[in-house]
Amino acid sequence: MERIPVLRMGSLLLITIQVDMHDKLALQLQDDVTERISDWGSTGVLIDISSLEIVDSFIGRMLANIAGMSRVLGAETVVVGMQPAVAITLVELGMSLTGVRTALSVEAGMELLYGNSITGSEDERTEA
Amino acid sequence: MNDLAEIISQNEDRLRTEWIRTMSSSVERADLISKAEMNEQCGSILKEIVEGVKTSGPENLSGAGWNGTRELLSSISASRARQGFSPTDVATFVLSLKQPLFVLIRDKMGKSPDQLFETVWSSTRLLDSLALITTEAYTATREELIMRQQQELLELSTPVVKLWDGILALPIIGTLDSARTQVVMESLLQAVVATNSRYAIIDITGVPTVDTLVAQHLLKTITAARLMGAECIISGVRPQIAQTIVHLGINLEDVITKAKLSDAFGLALQRSGRAVVKTAAAAAANPLSGLFGKREE
Numbered sequence: 001m002e003r004i005p006v007l008r009m010g011s012l013l014l015i016t017i018q019v020d021m022h023d024k025l026a027l028q029l030q031d032d033v034t035e036r037i038s039d040w041g042s043t044g045v046l047i048d049i050s051s052l053e054i055v056d057s058f059i060g061r062m063l064a065n066i067a068g069m070s071r072v073l074g075a076e077t078v079v080v081g082m083q084p085a086v087a088i089t090l091v092e093l094g095m096s097l098t099g100v101r102t103a104l105s106v107e108a109g110m111e112l113l114y115g116n117s118i119t120g121s122e123d124e125r126t127e128a
Numbered sequence: 129m130n131d132l133a134e135i136i137s138q139n140e141d142r143l144r145t146e147w148i149r150t151m152s153s154s155v156e157r158a159d160l161i162s163k164a165e166m167n168e169q170c171g172s173i174l175k176e177i178v179e180g181v182k183t184s185g186p187e188n189l190s191g192a193g194w195n196g197t198r199e200l201l202s203s204i205s206a207s208r209a210r211q212g213f214s215p216t217d218v219a220t221f222v223l224s225l226k227q228p229l230f231v232l233i234r235d236k237m238g239k240s241p242d243q244l245f246e247t248v249w250s251s252t253r254l255l256d257s258l259a260l261i262t263t264e265a266y267t268a269t270r271e272e273l274i275m276r277q278q279q280e281l282l283e284l285s286t287p288v289v290k291l292w293d294g295i296l297a298l299p300i301i302g303t304l305d306s307a308r309t310q311v312v313m314e315s316l317l318q319a320v321v322a323t324n325s326r327y328a329i330i331d332i333t334g335v336p337t338v339d340t341l342v343a344q345h346l347l348k349t350i351t352a353a354r355l356m357g358a359e360c361i362i363s364g365v366r367p368q369i370a371q372t373i374v375h376l377g378i379n380l381e382d383v384i385t386k387a388k389l390s391d392a393f394g395l396a397l398q399r400s401g402r403a404v405v406k407t408a409a410a411a412a413a414n415p416l417s418g419l420f421g422k423r424e425e
Contacts, residue, residue, distance in 0.1 A: 084317030103357035
């Protein structure tokens with residue numbers, strides 16, 4: 001069965017969506033991500049959707065769901081590389097993905113997550 | 129009905145002079161069109177009408193014989209629309225041919241009322257249809273003009289400028305409606321991708337009023353930019369607009385707003401870890417700066 005690979009990069013999960021998402025694939029991805037986070041103890045999830053050109057409300061909700069589930073499991077989600085057309089479509093659909101953090105590129109997303117995991121886990125905690 | 133063609137072609141010169149004379153009282157605009165040009169246009173129209181009546185008859189205006197007339201009238205009224213003639217001017221241009229033509233017909237056929245009526249009626253219908261063609265062409269040209277201007281306006285009014293590495297500015301001028309929001313949103317998002325910018329400043333100094341609809345459009349743009357990973361700052365909020373926003377109960381709490389574009393730019397610089405500093409050379413080159421420095425102390 002077709003699957004979207006979930007890669008491990010240190011404490012992060014890297015997911016690159018390069019095929020047209022259909023509903024089954026999206027549900028499979030939700031399962032995989034939640035399982036990997038609990039297996040590997042990841043603190044961040046980076047979803048690269050720069051090759052995703054078509055998006056519907058289901059995919060939009062899937063992204064919000066993954067972010068929500070990851071947060072429950074203690075990992076932060078960053079969605080990177082959204083195409084202008086996809087962003088416009090999501091806004092027109094009324095989905096602003098409020099709980100999801102975004103970045104322009106994988107690089108910027110990594111910076112965001114690593115910055116978070118470093119300052120968030122050590123510095124801020126020691127300050128507190 | 130070749131009588132009509134004959135009458136026109138035999139008396140072309142007289143008809144043309146009379147026509148221009150009738151026209152000159154109402155339509156002729158010496159400031160927009162020269163006498164010689166007018167004379168030439170009228171002459172060629174008359175020739176085409178004769179041709180049309182001869183080949184296809186005065187009733188069947190869609191016939192092949194009238195192609196020349198139709199094209200000629202369309203091009204004339206199109207050029208007049210561009211020159212700034214009013215619709216009345218253009219319609220009267222053809223309709224003022226009626227009087228001289230009827231006078232001519234009466235002179236020729238005054239003795240047989242039936243034939244006279246017949247000819248006058250068919251030429252009235254003919255001229256009316258020709259006037260309609262003229263008006264239609266006039267309107268079409270004007271519409272085309274308006275469409276083109278609208279397009280130009282849309283393109284002109286949405287420049288995205290790069291202020292600094294990673295910082296874009298989008299000065300919006302004029303009211304934001306749905307169509308413009310779409311263009312603004314698209315060009316901003318494209319620019320964000322193209323320049324890989326993290327900060328976008330939307331300057332609304334040139335937006336005359338902000339109502340709930342405009343605010344909603346702005347929020348949409350900001351949300352779309354956020355989805356792509358760029359942060360938007362709204363600047364150029366005038367005091368009255370700030371009041372309107374609060375009175376209308378528009379929720380802009382999740383959006384960073386600043387009064388001036390410079391404030392927003394400063395914030396964007398600060399957030400991207402940059403600062404603007406005065407160089408020592410500039411301070412030395414400008415003796416006044418020392419003066420101000422002392423005053424500050």
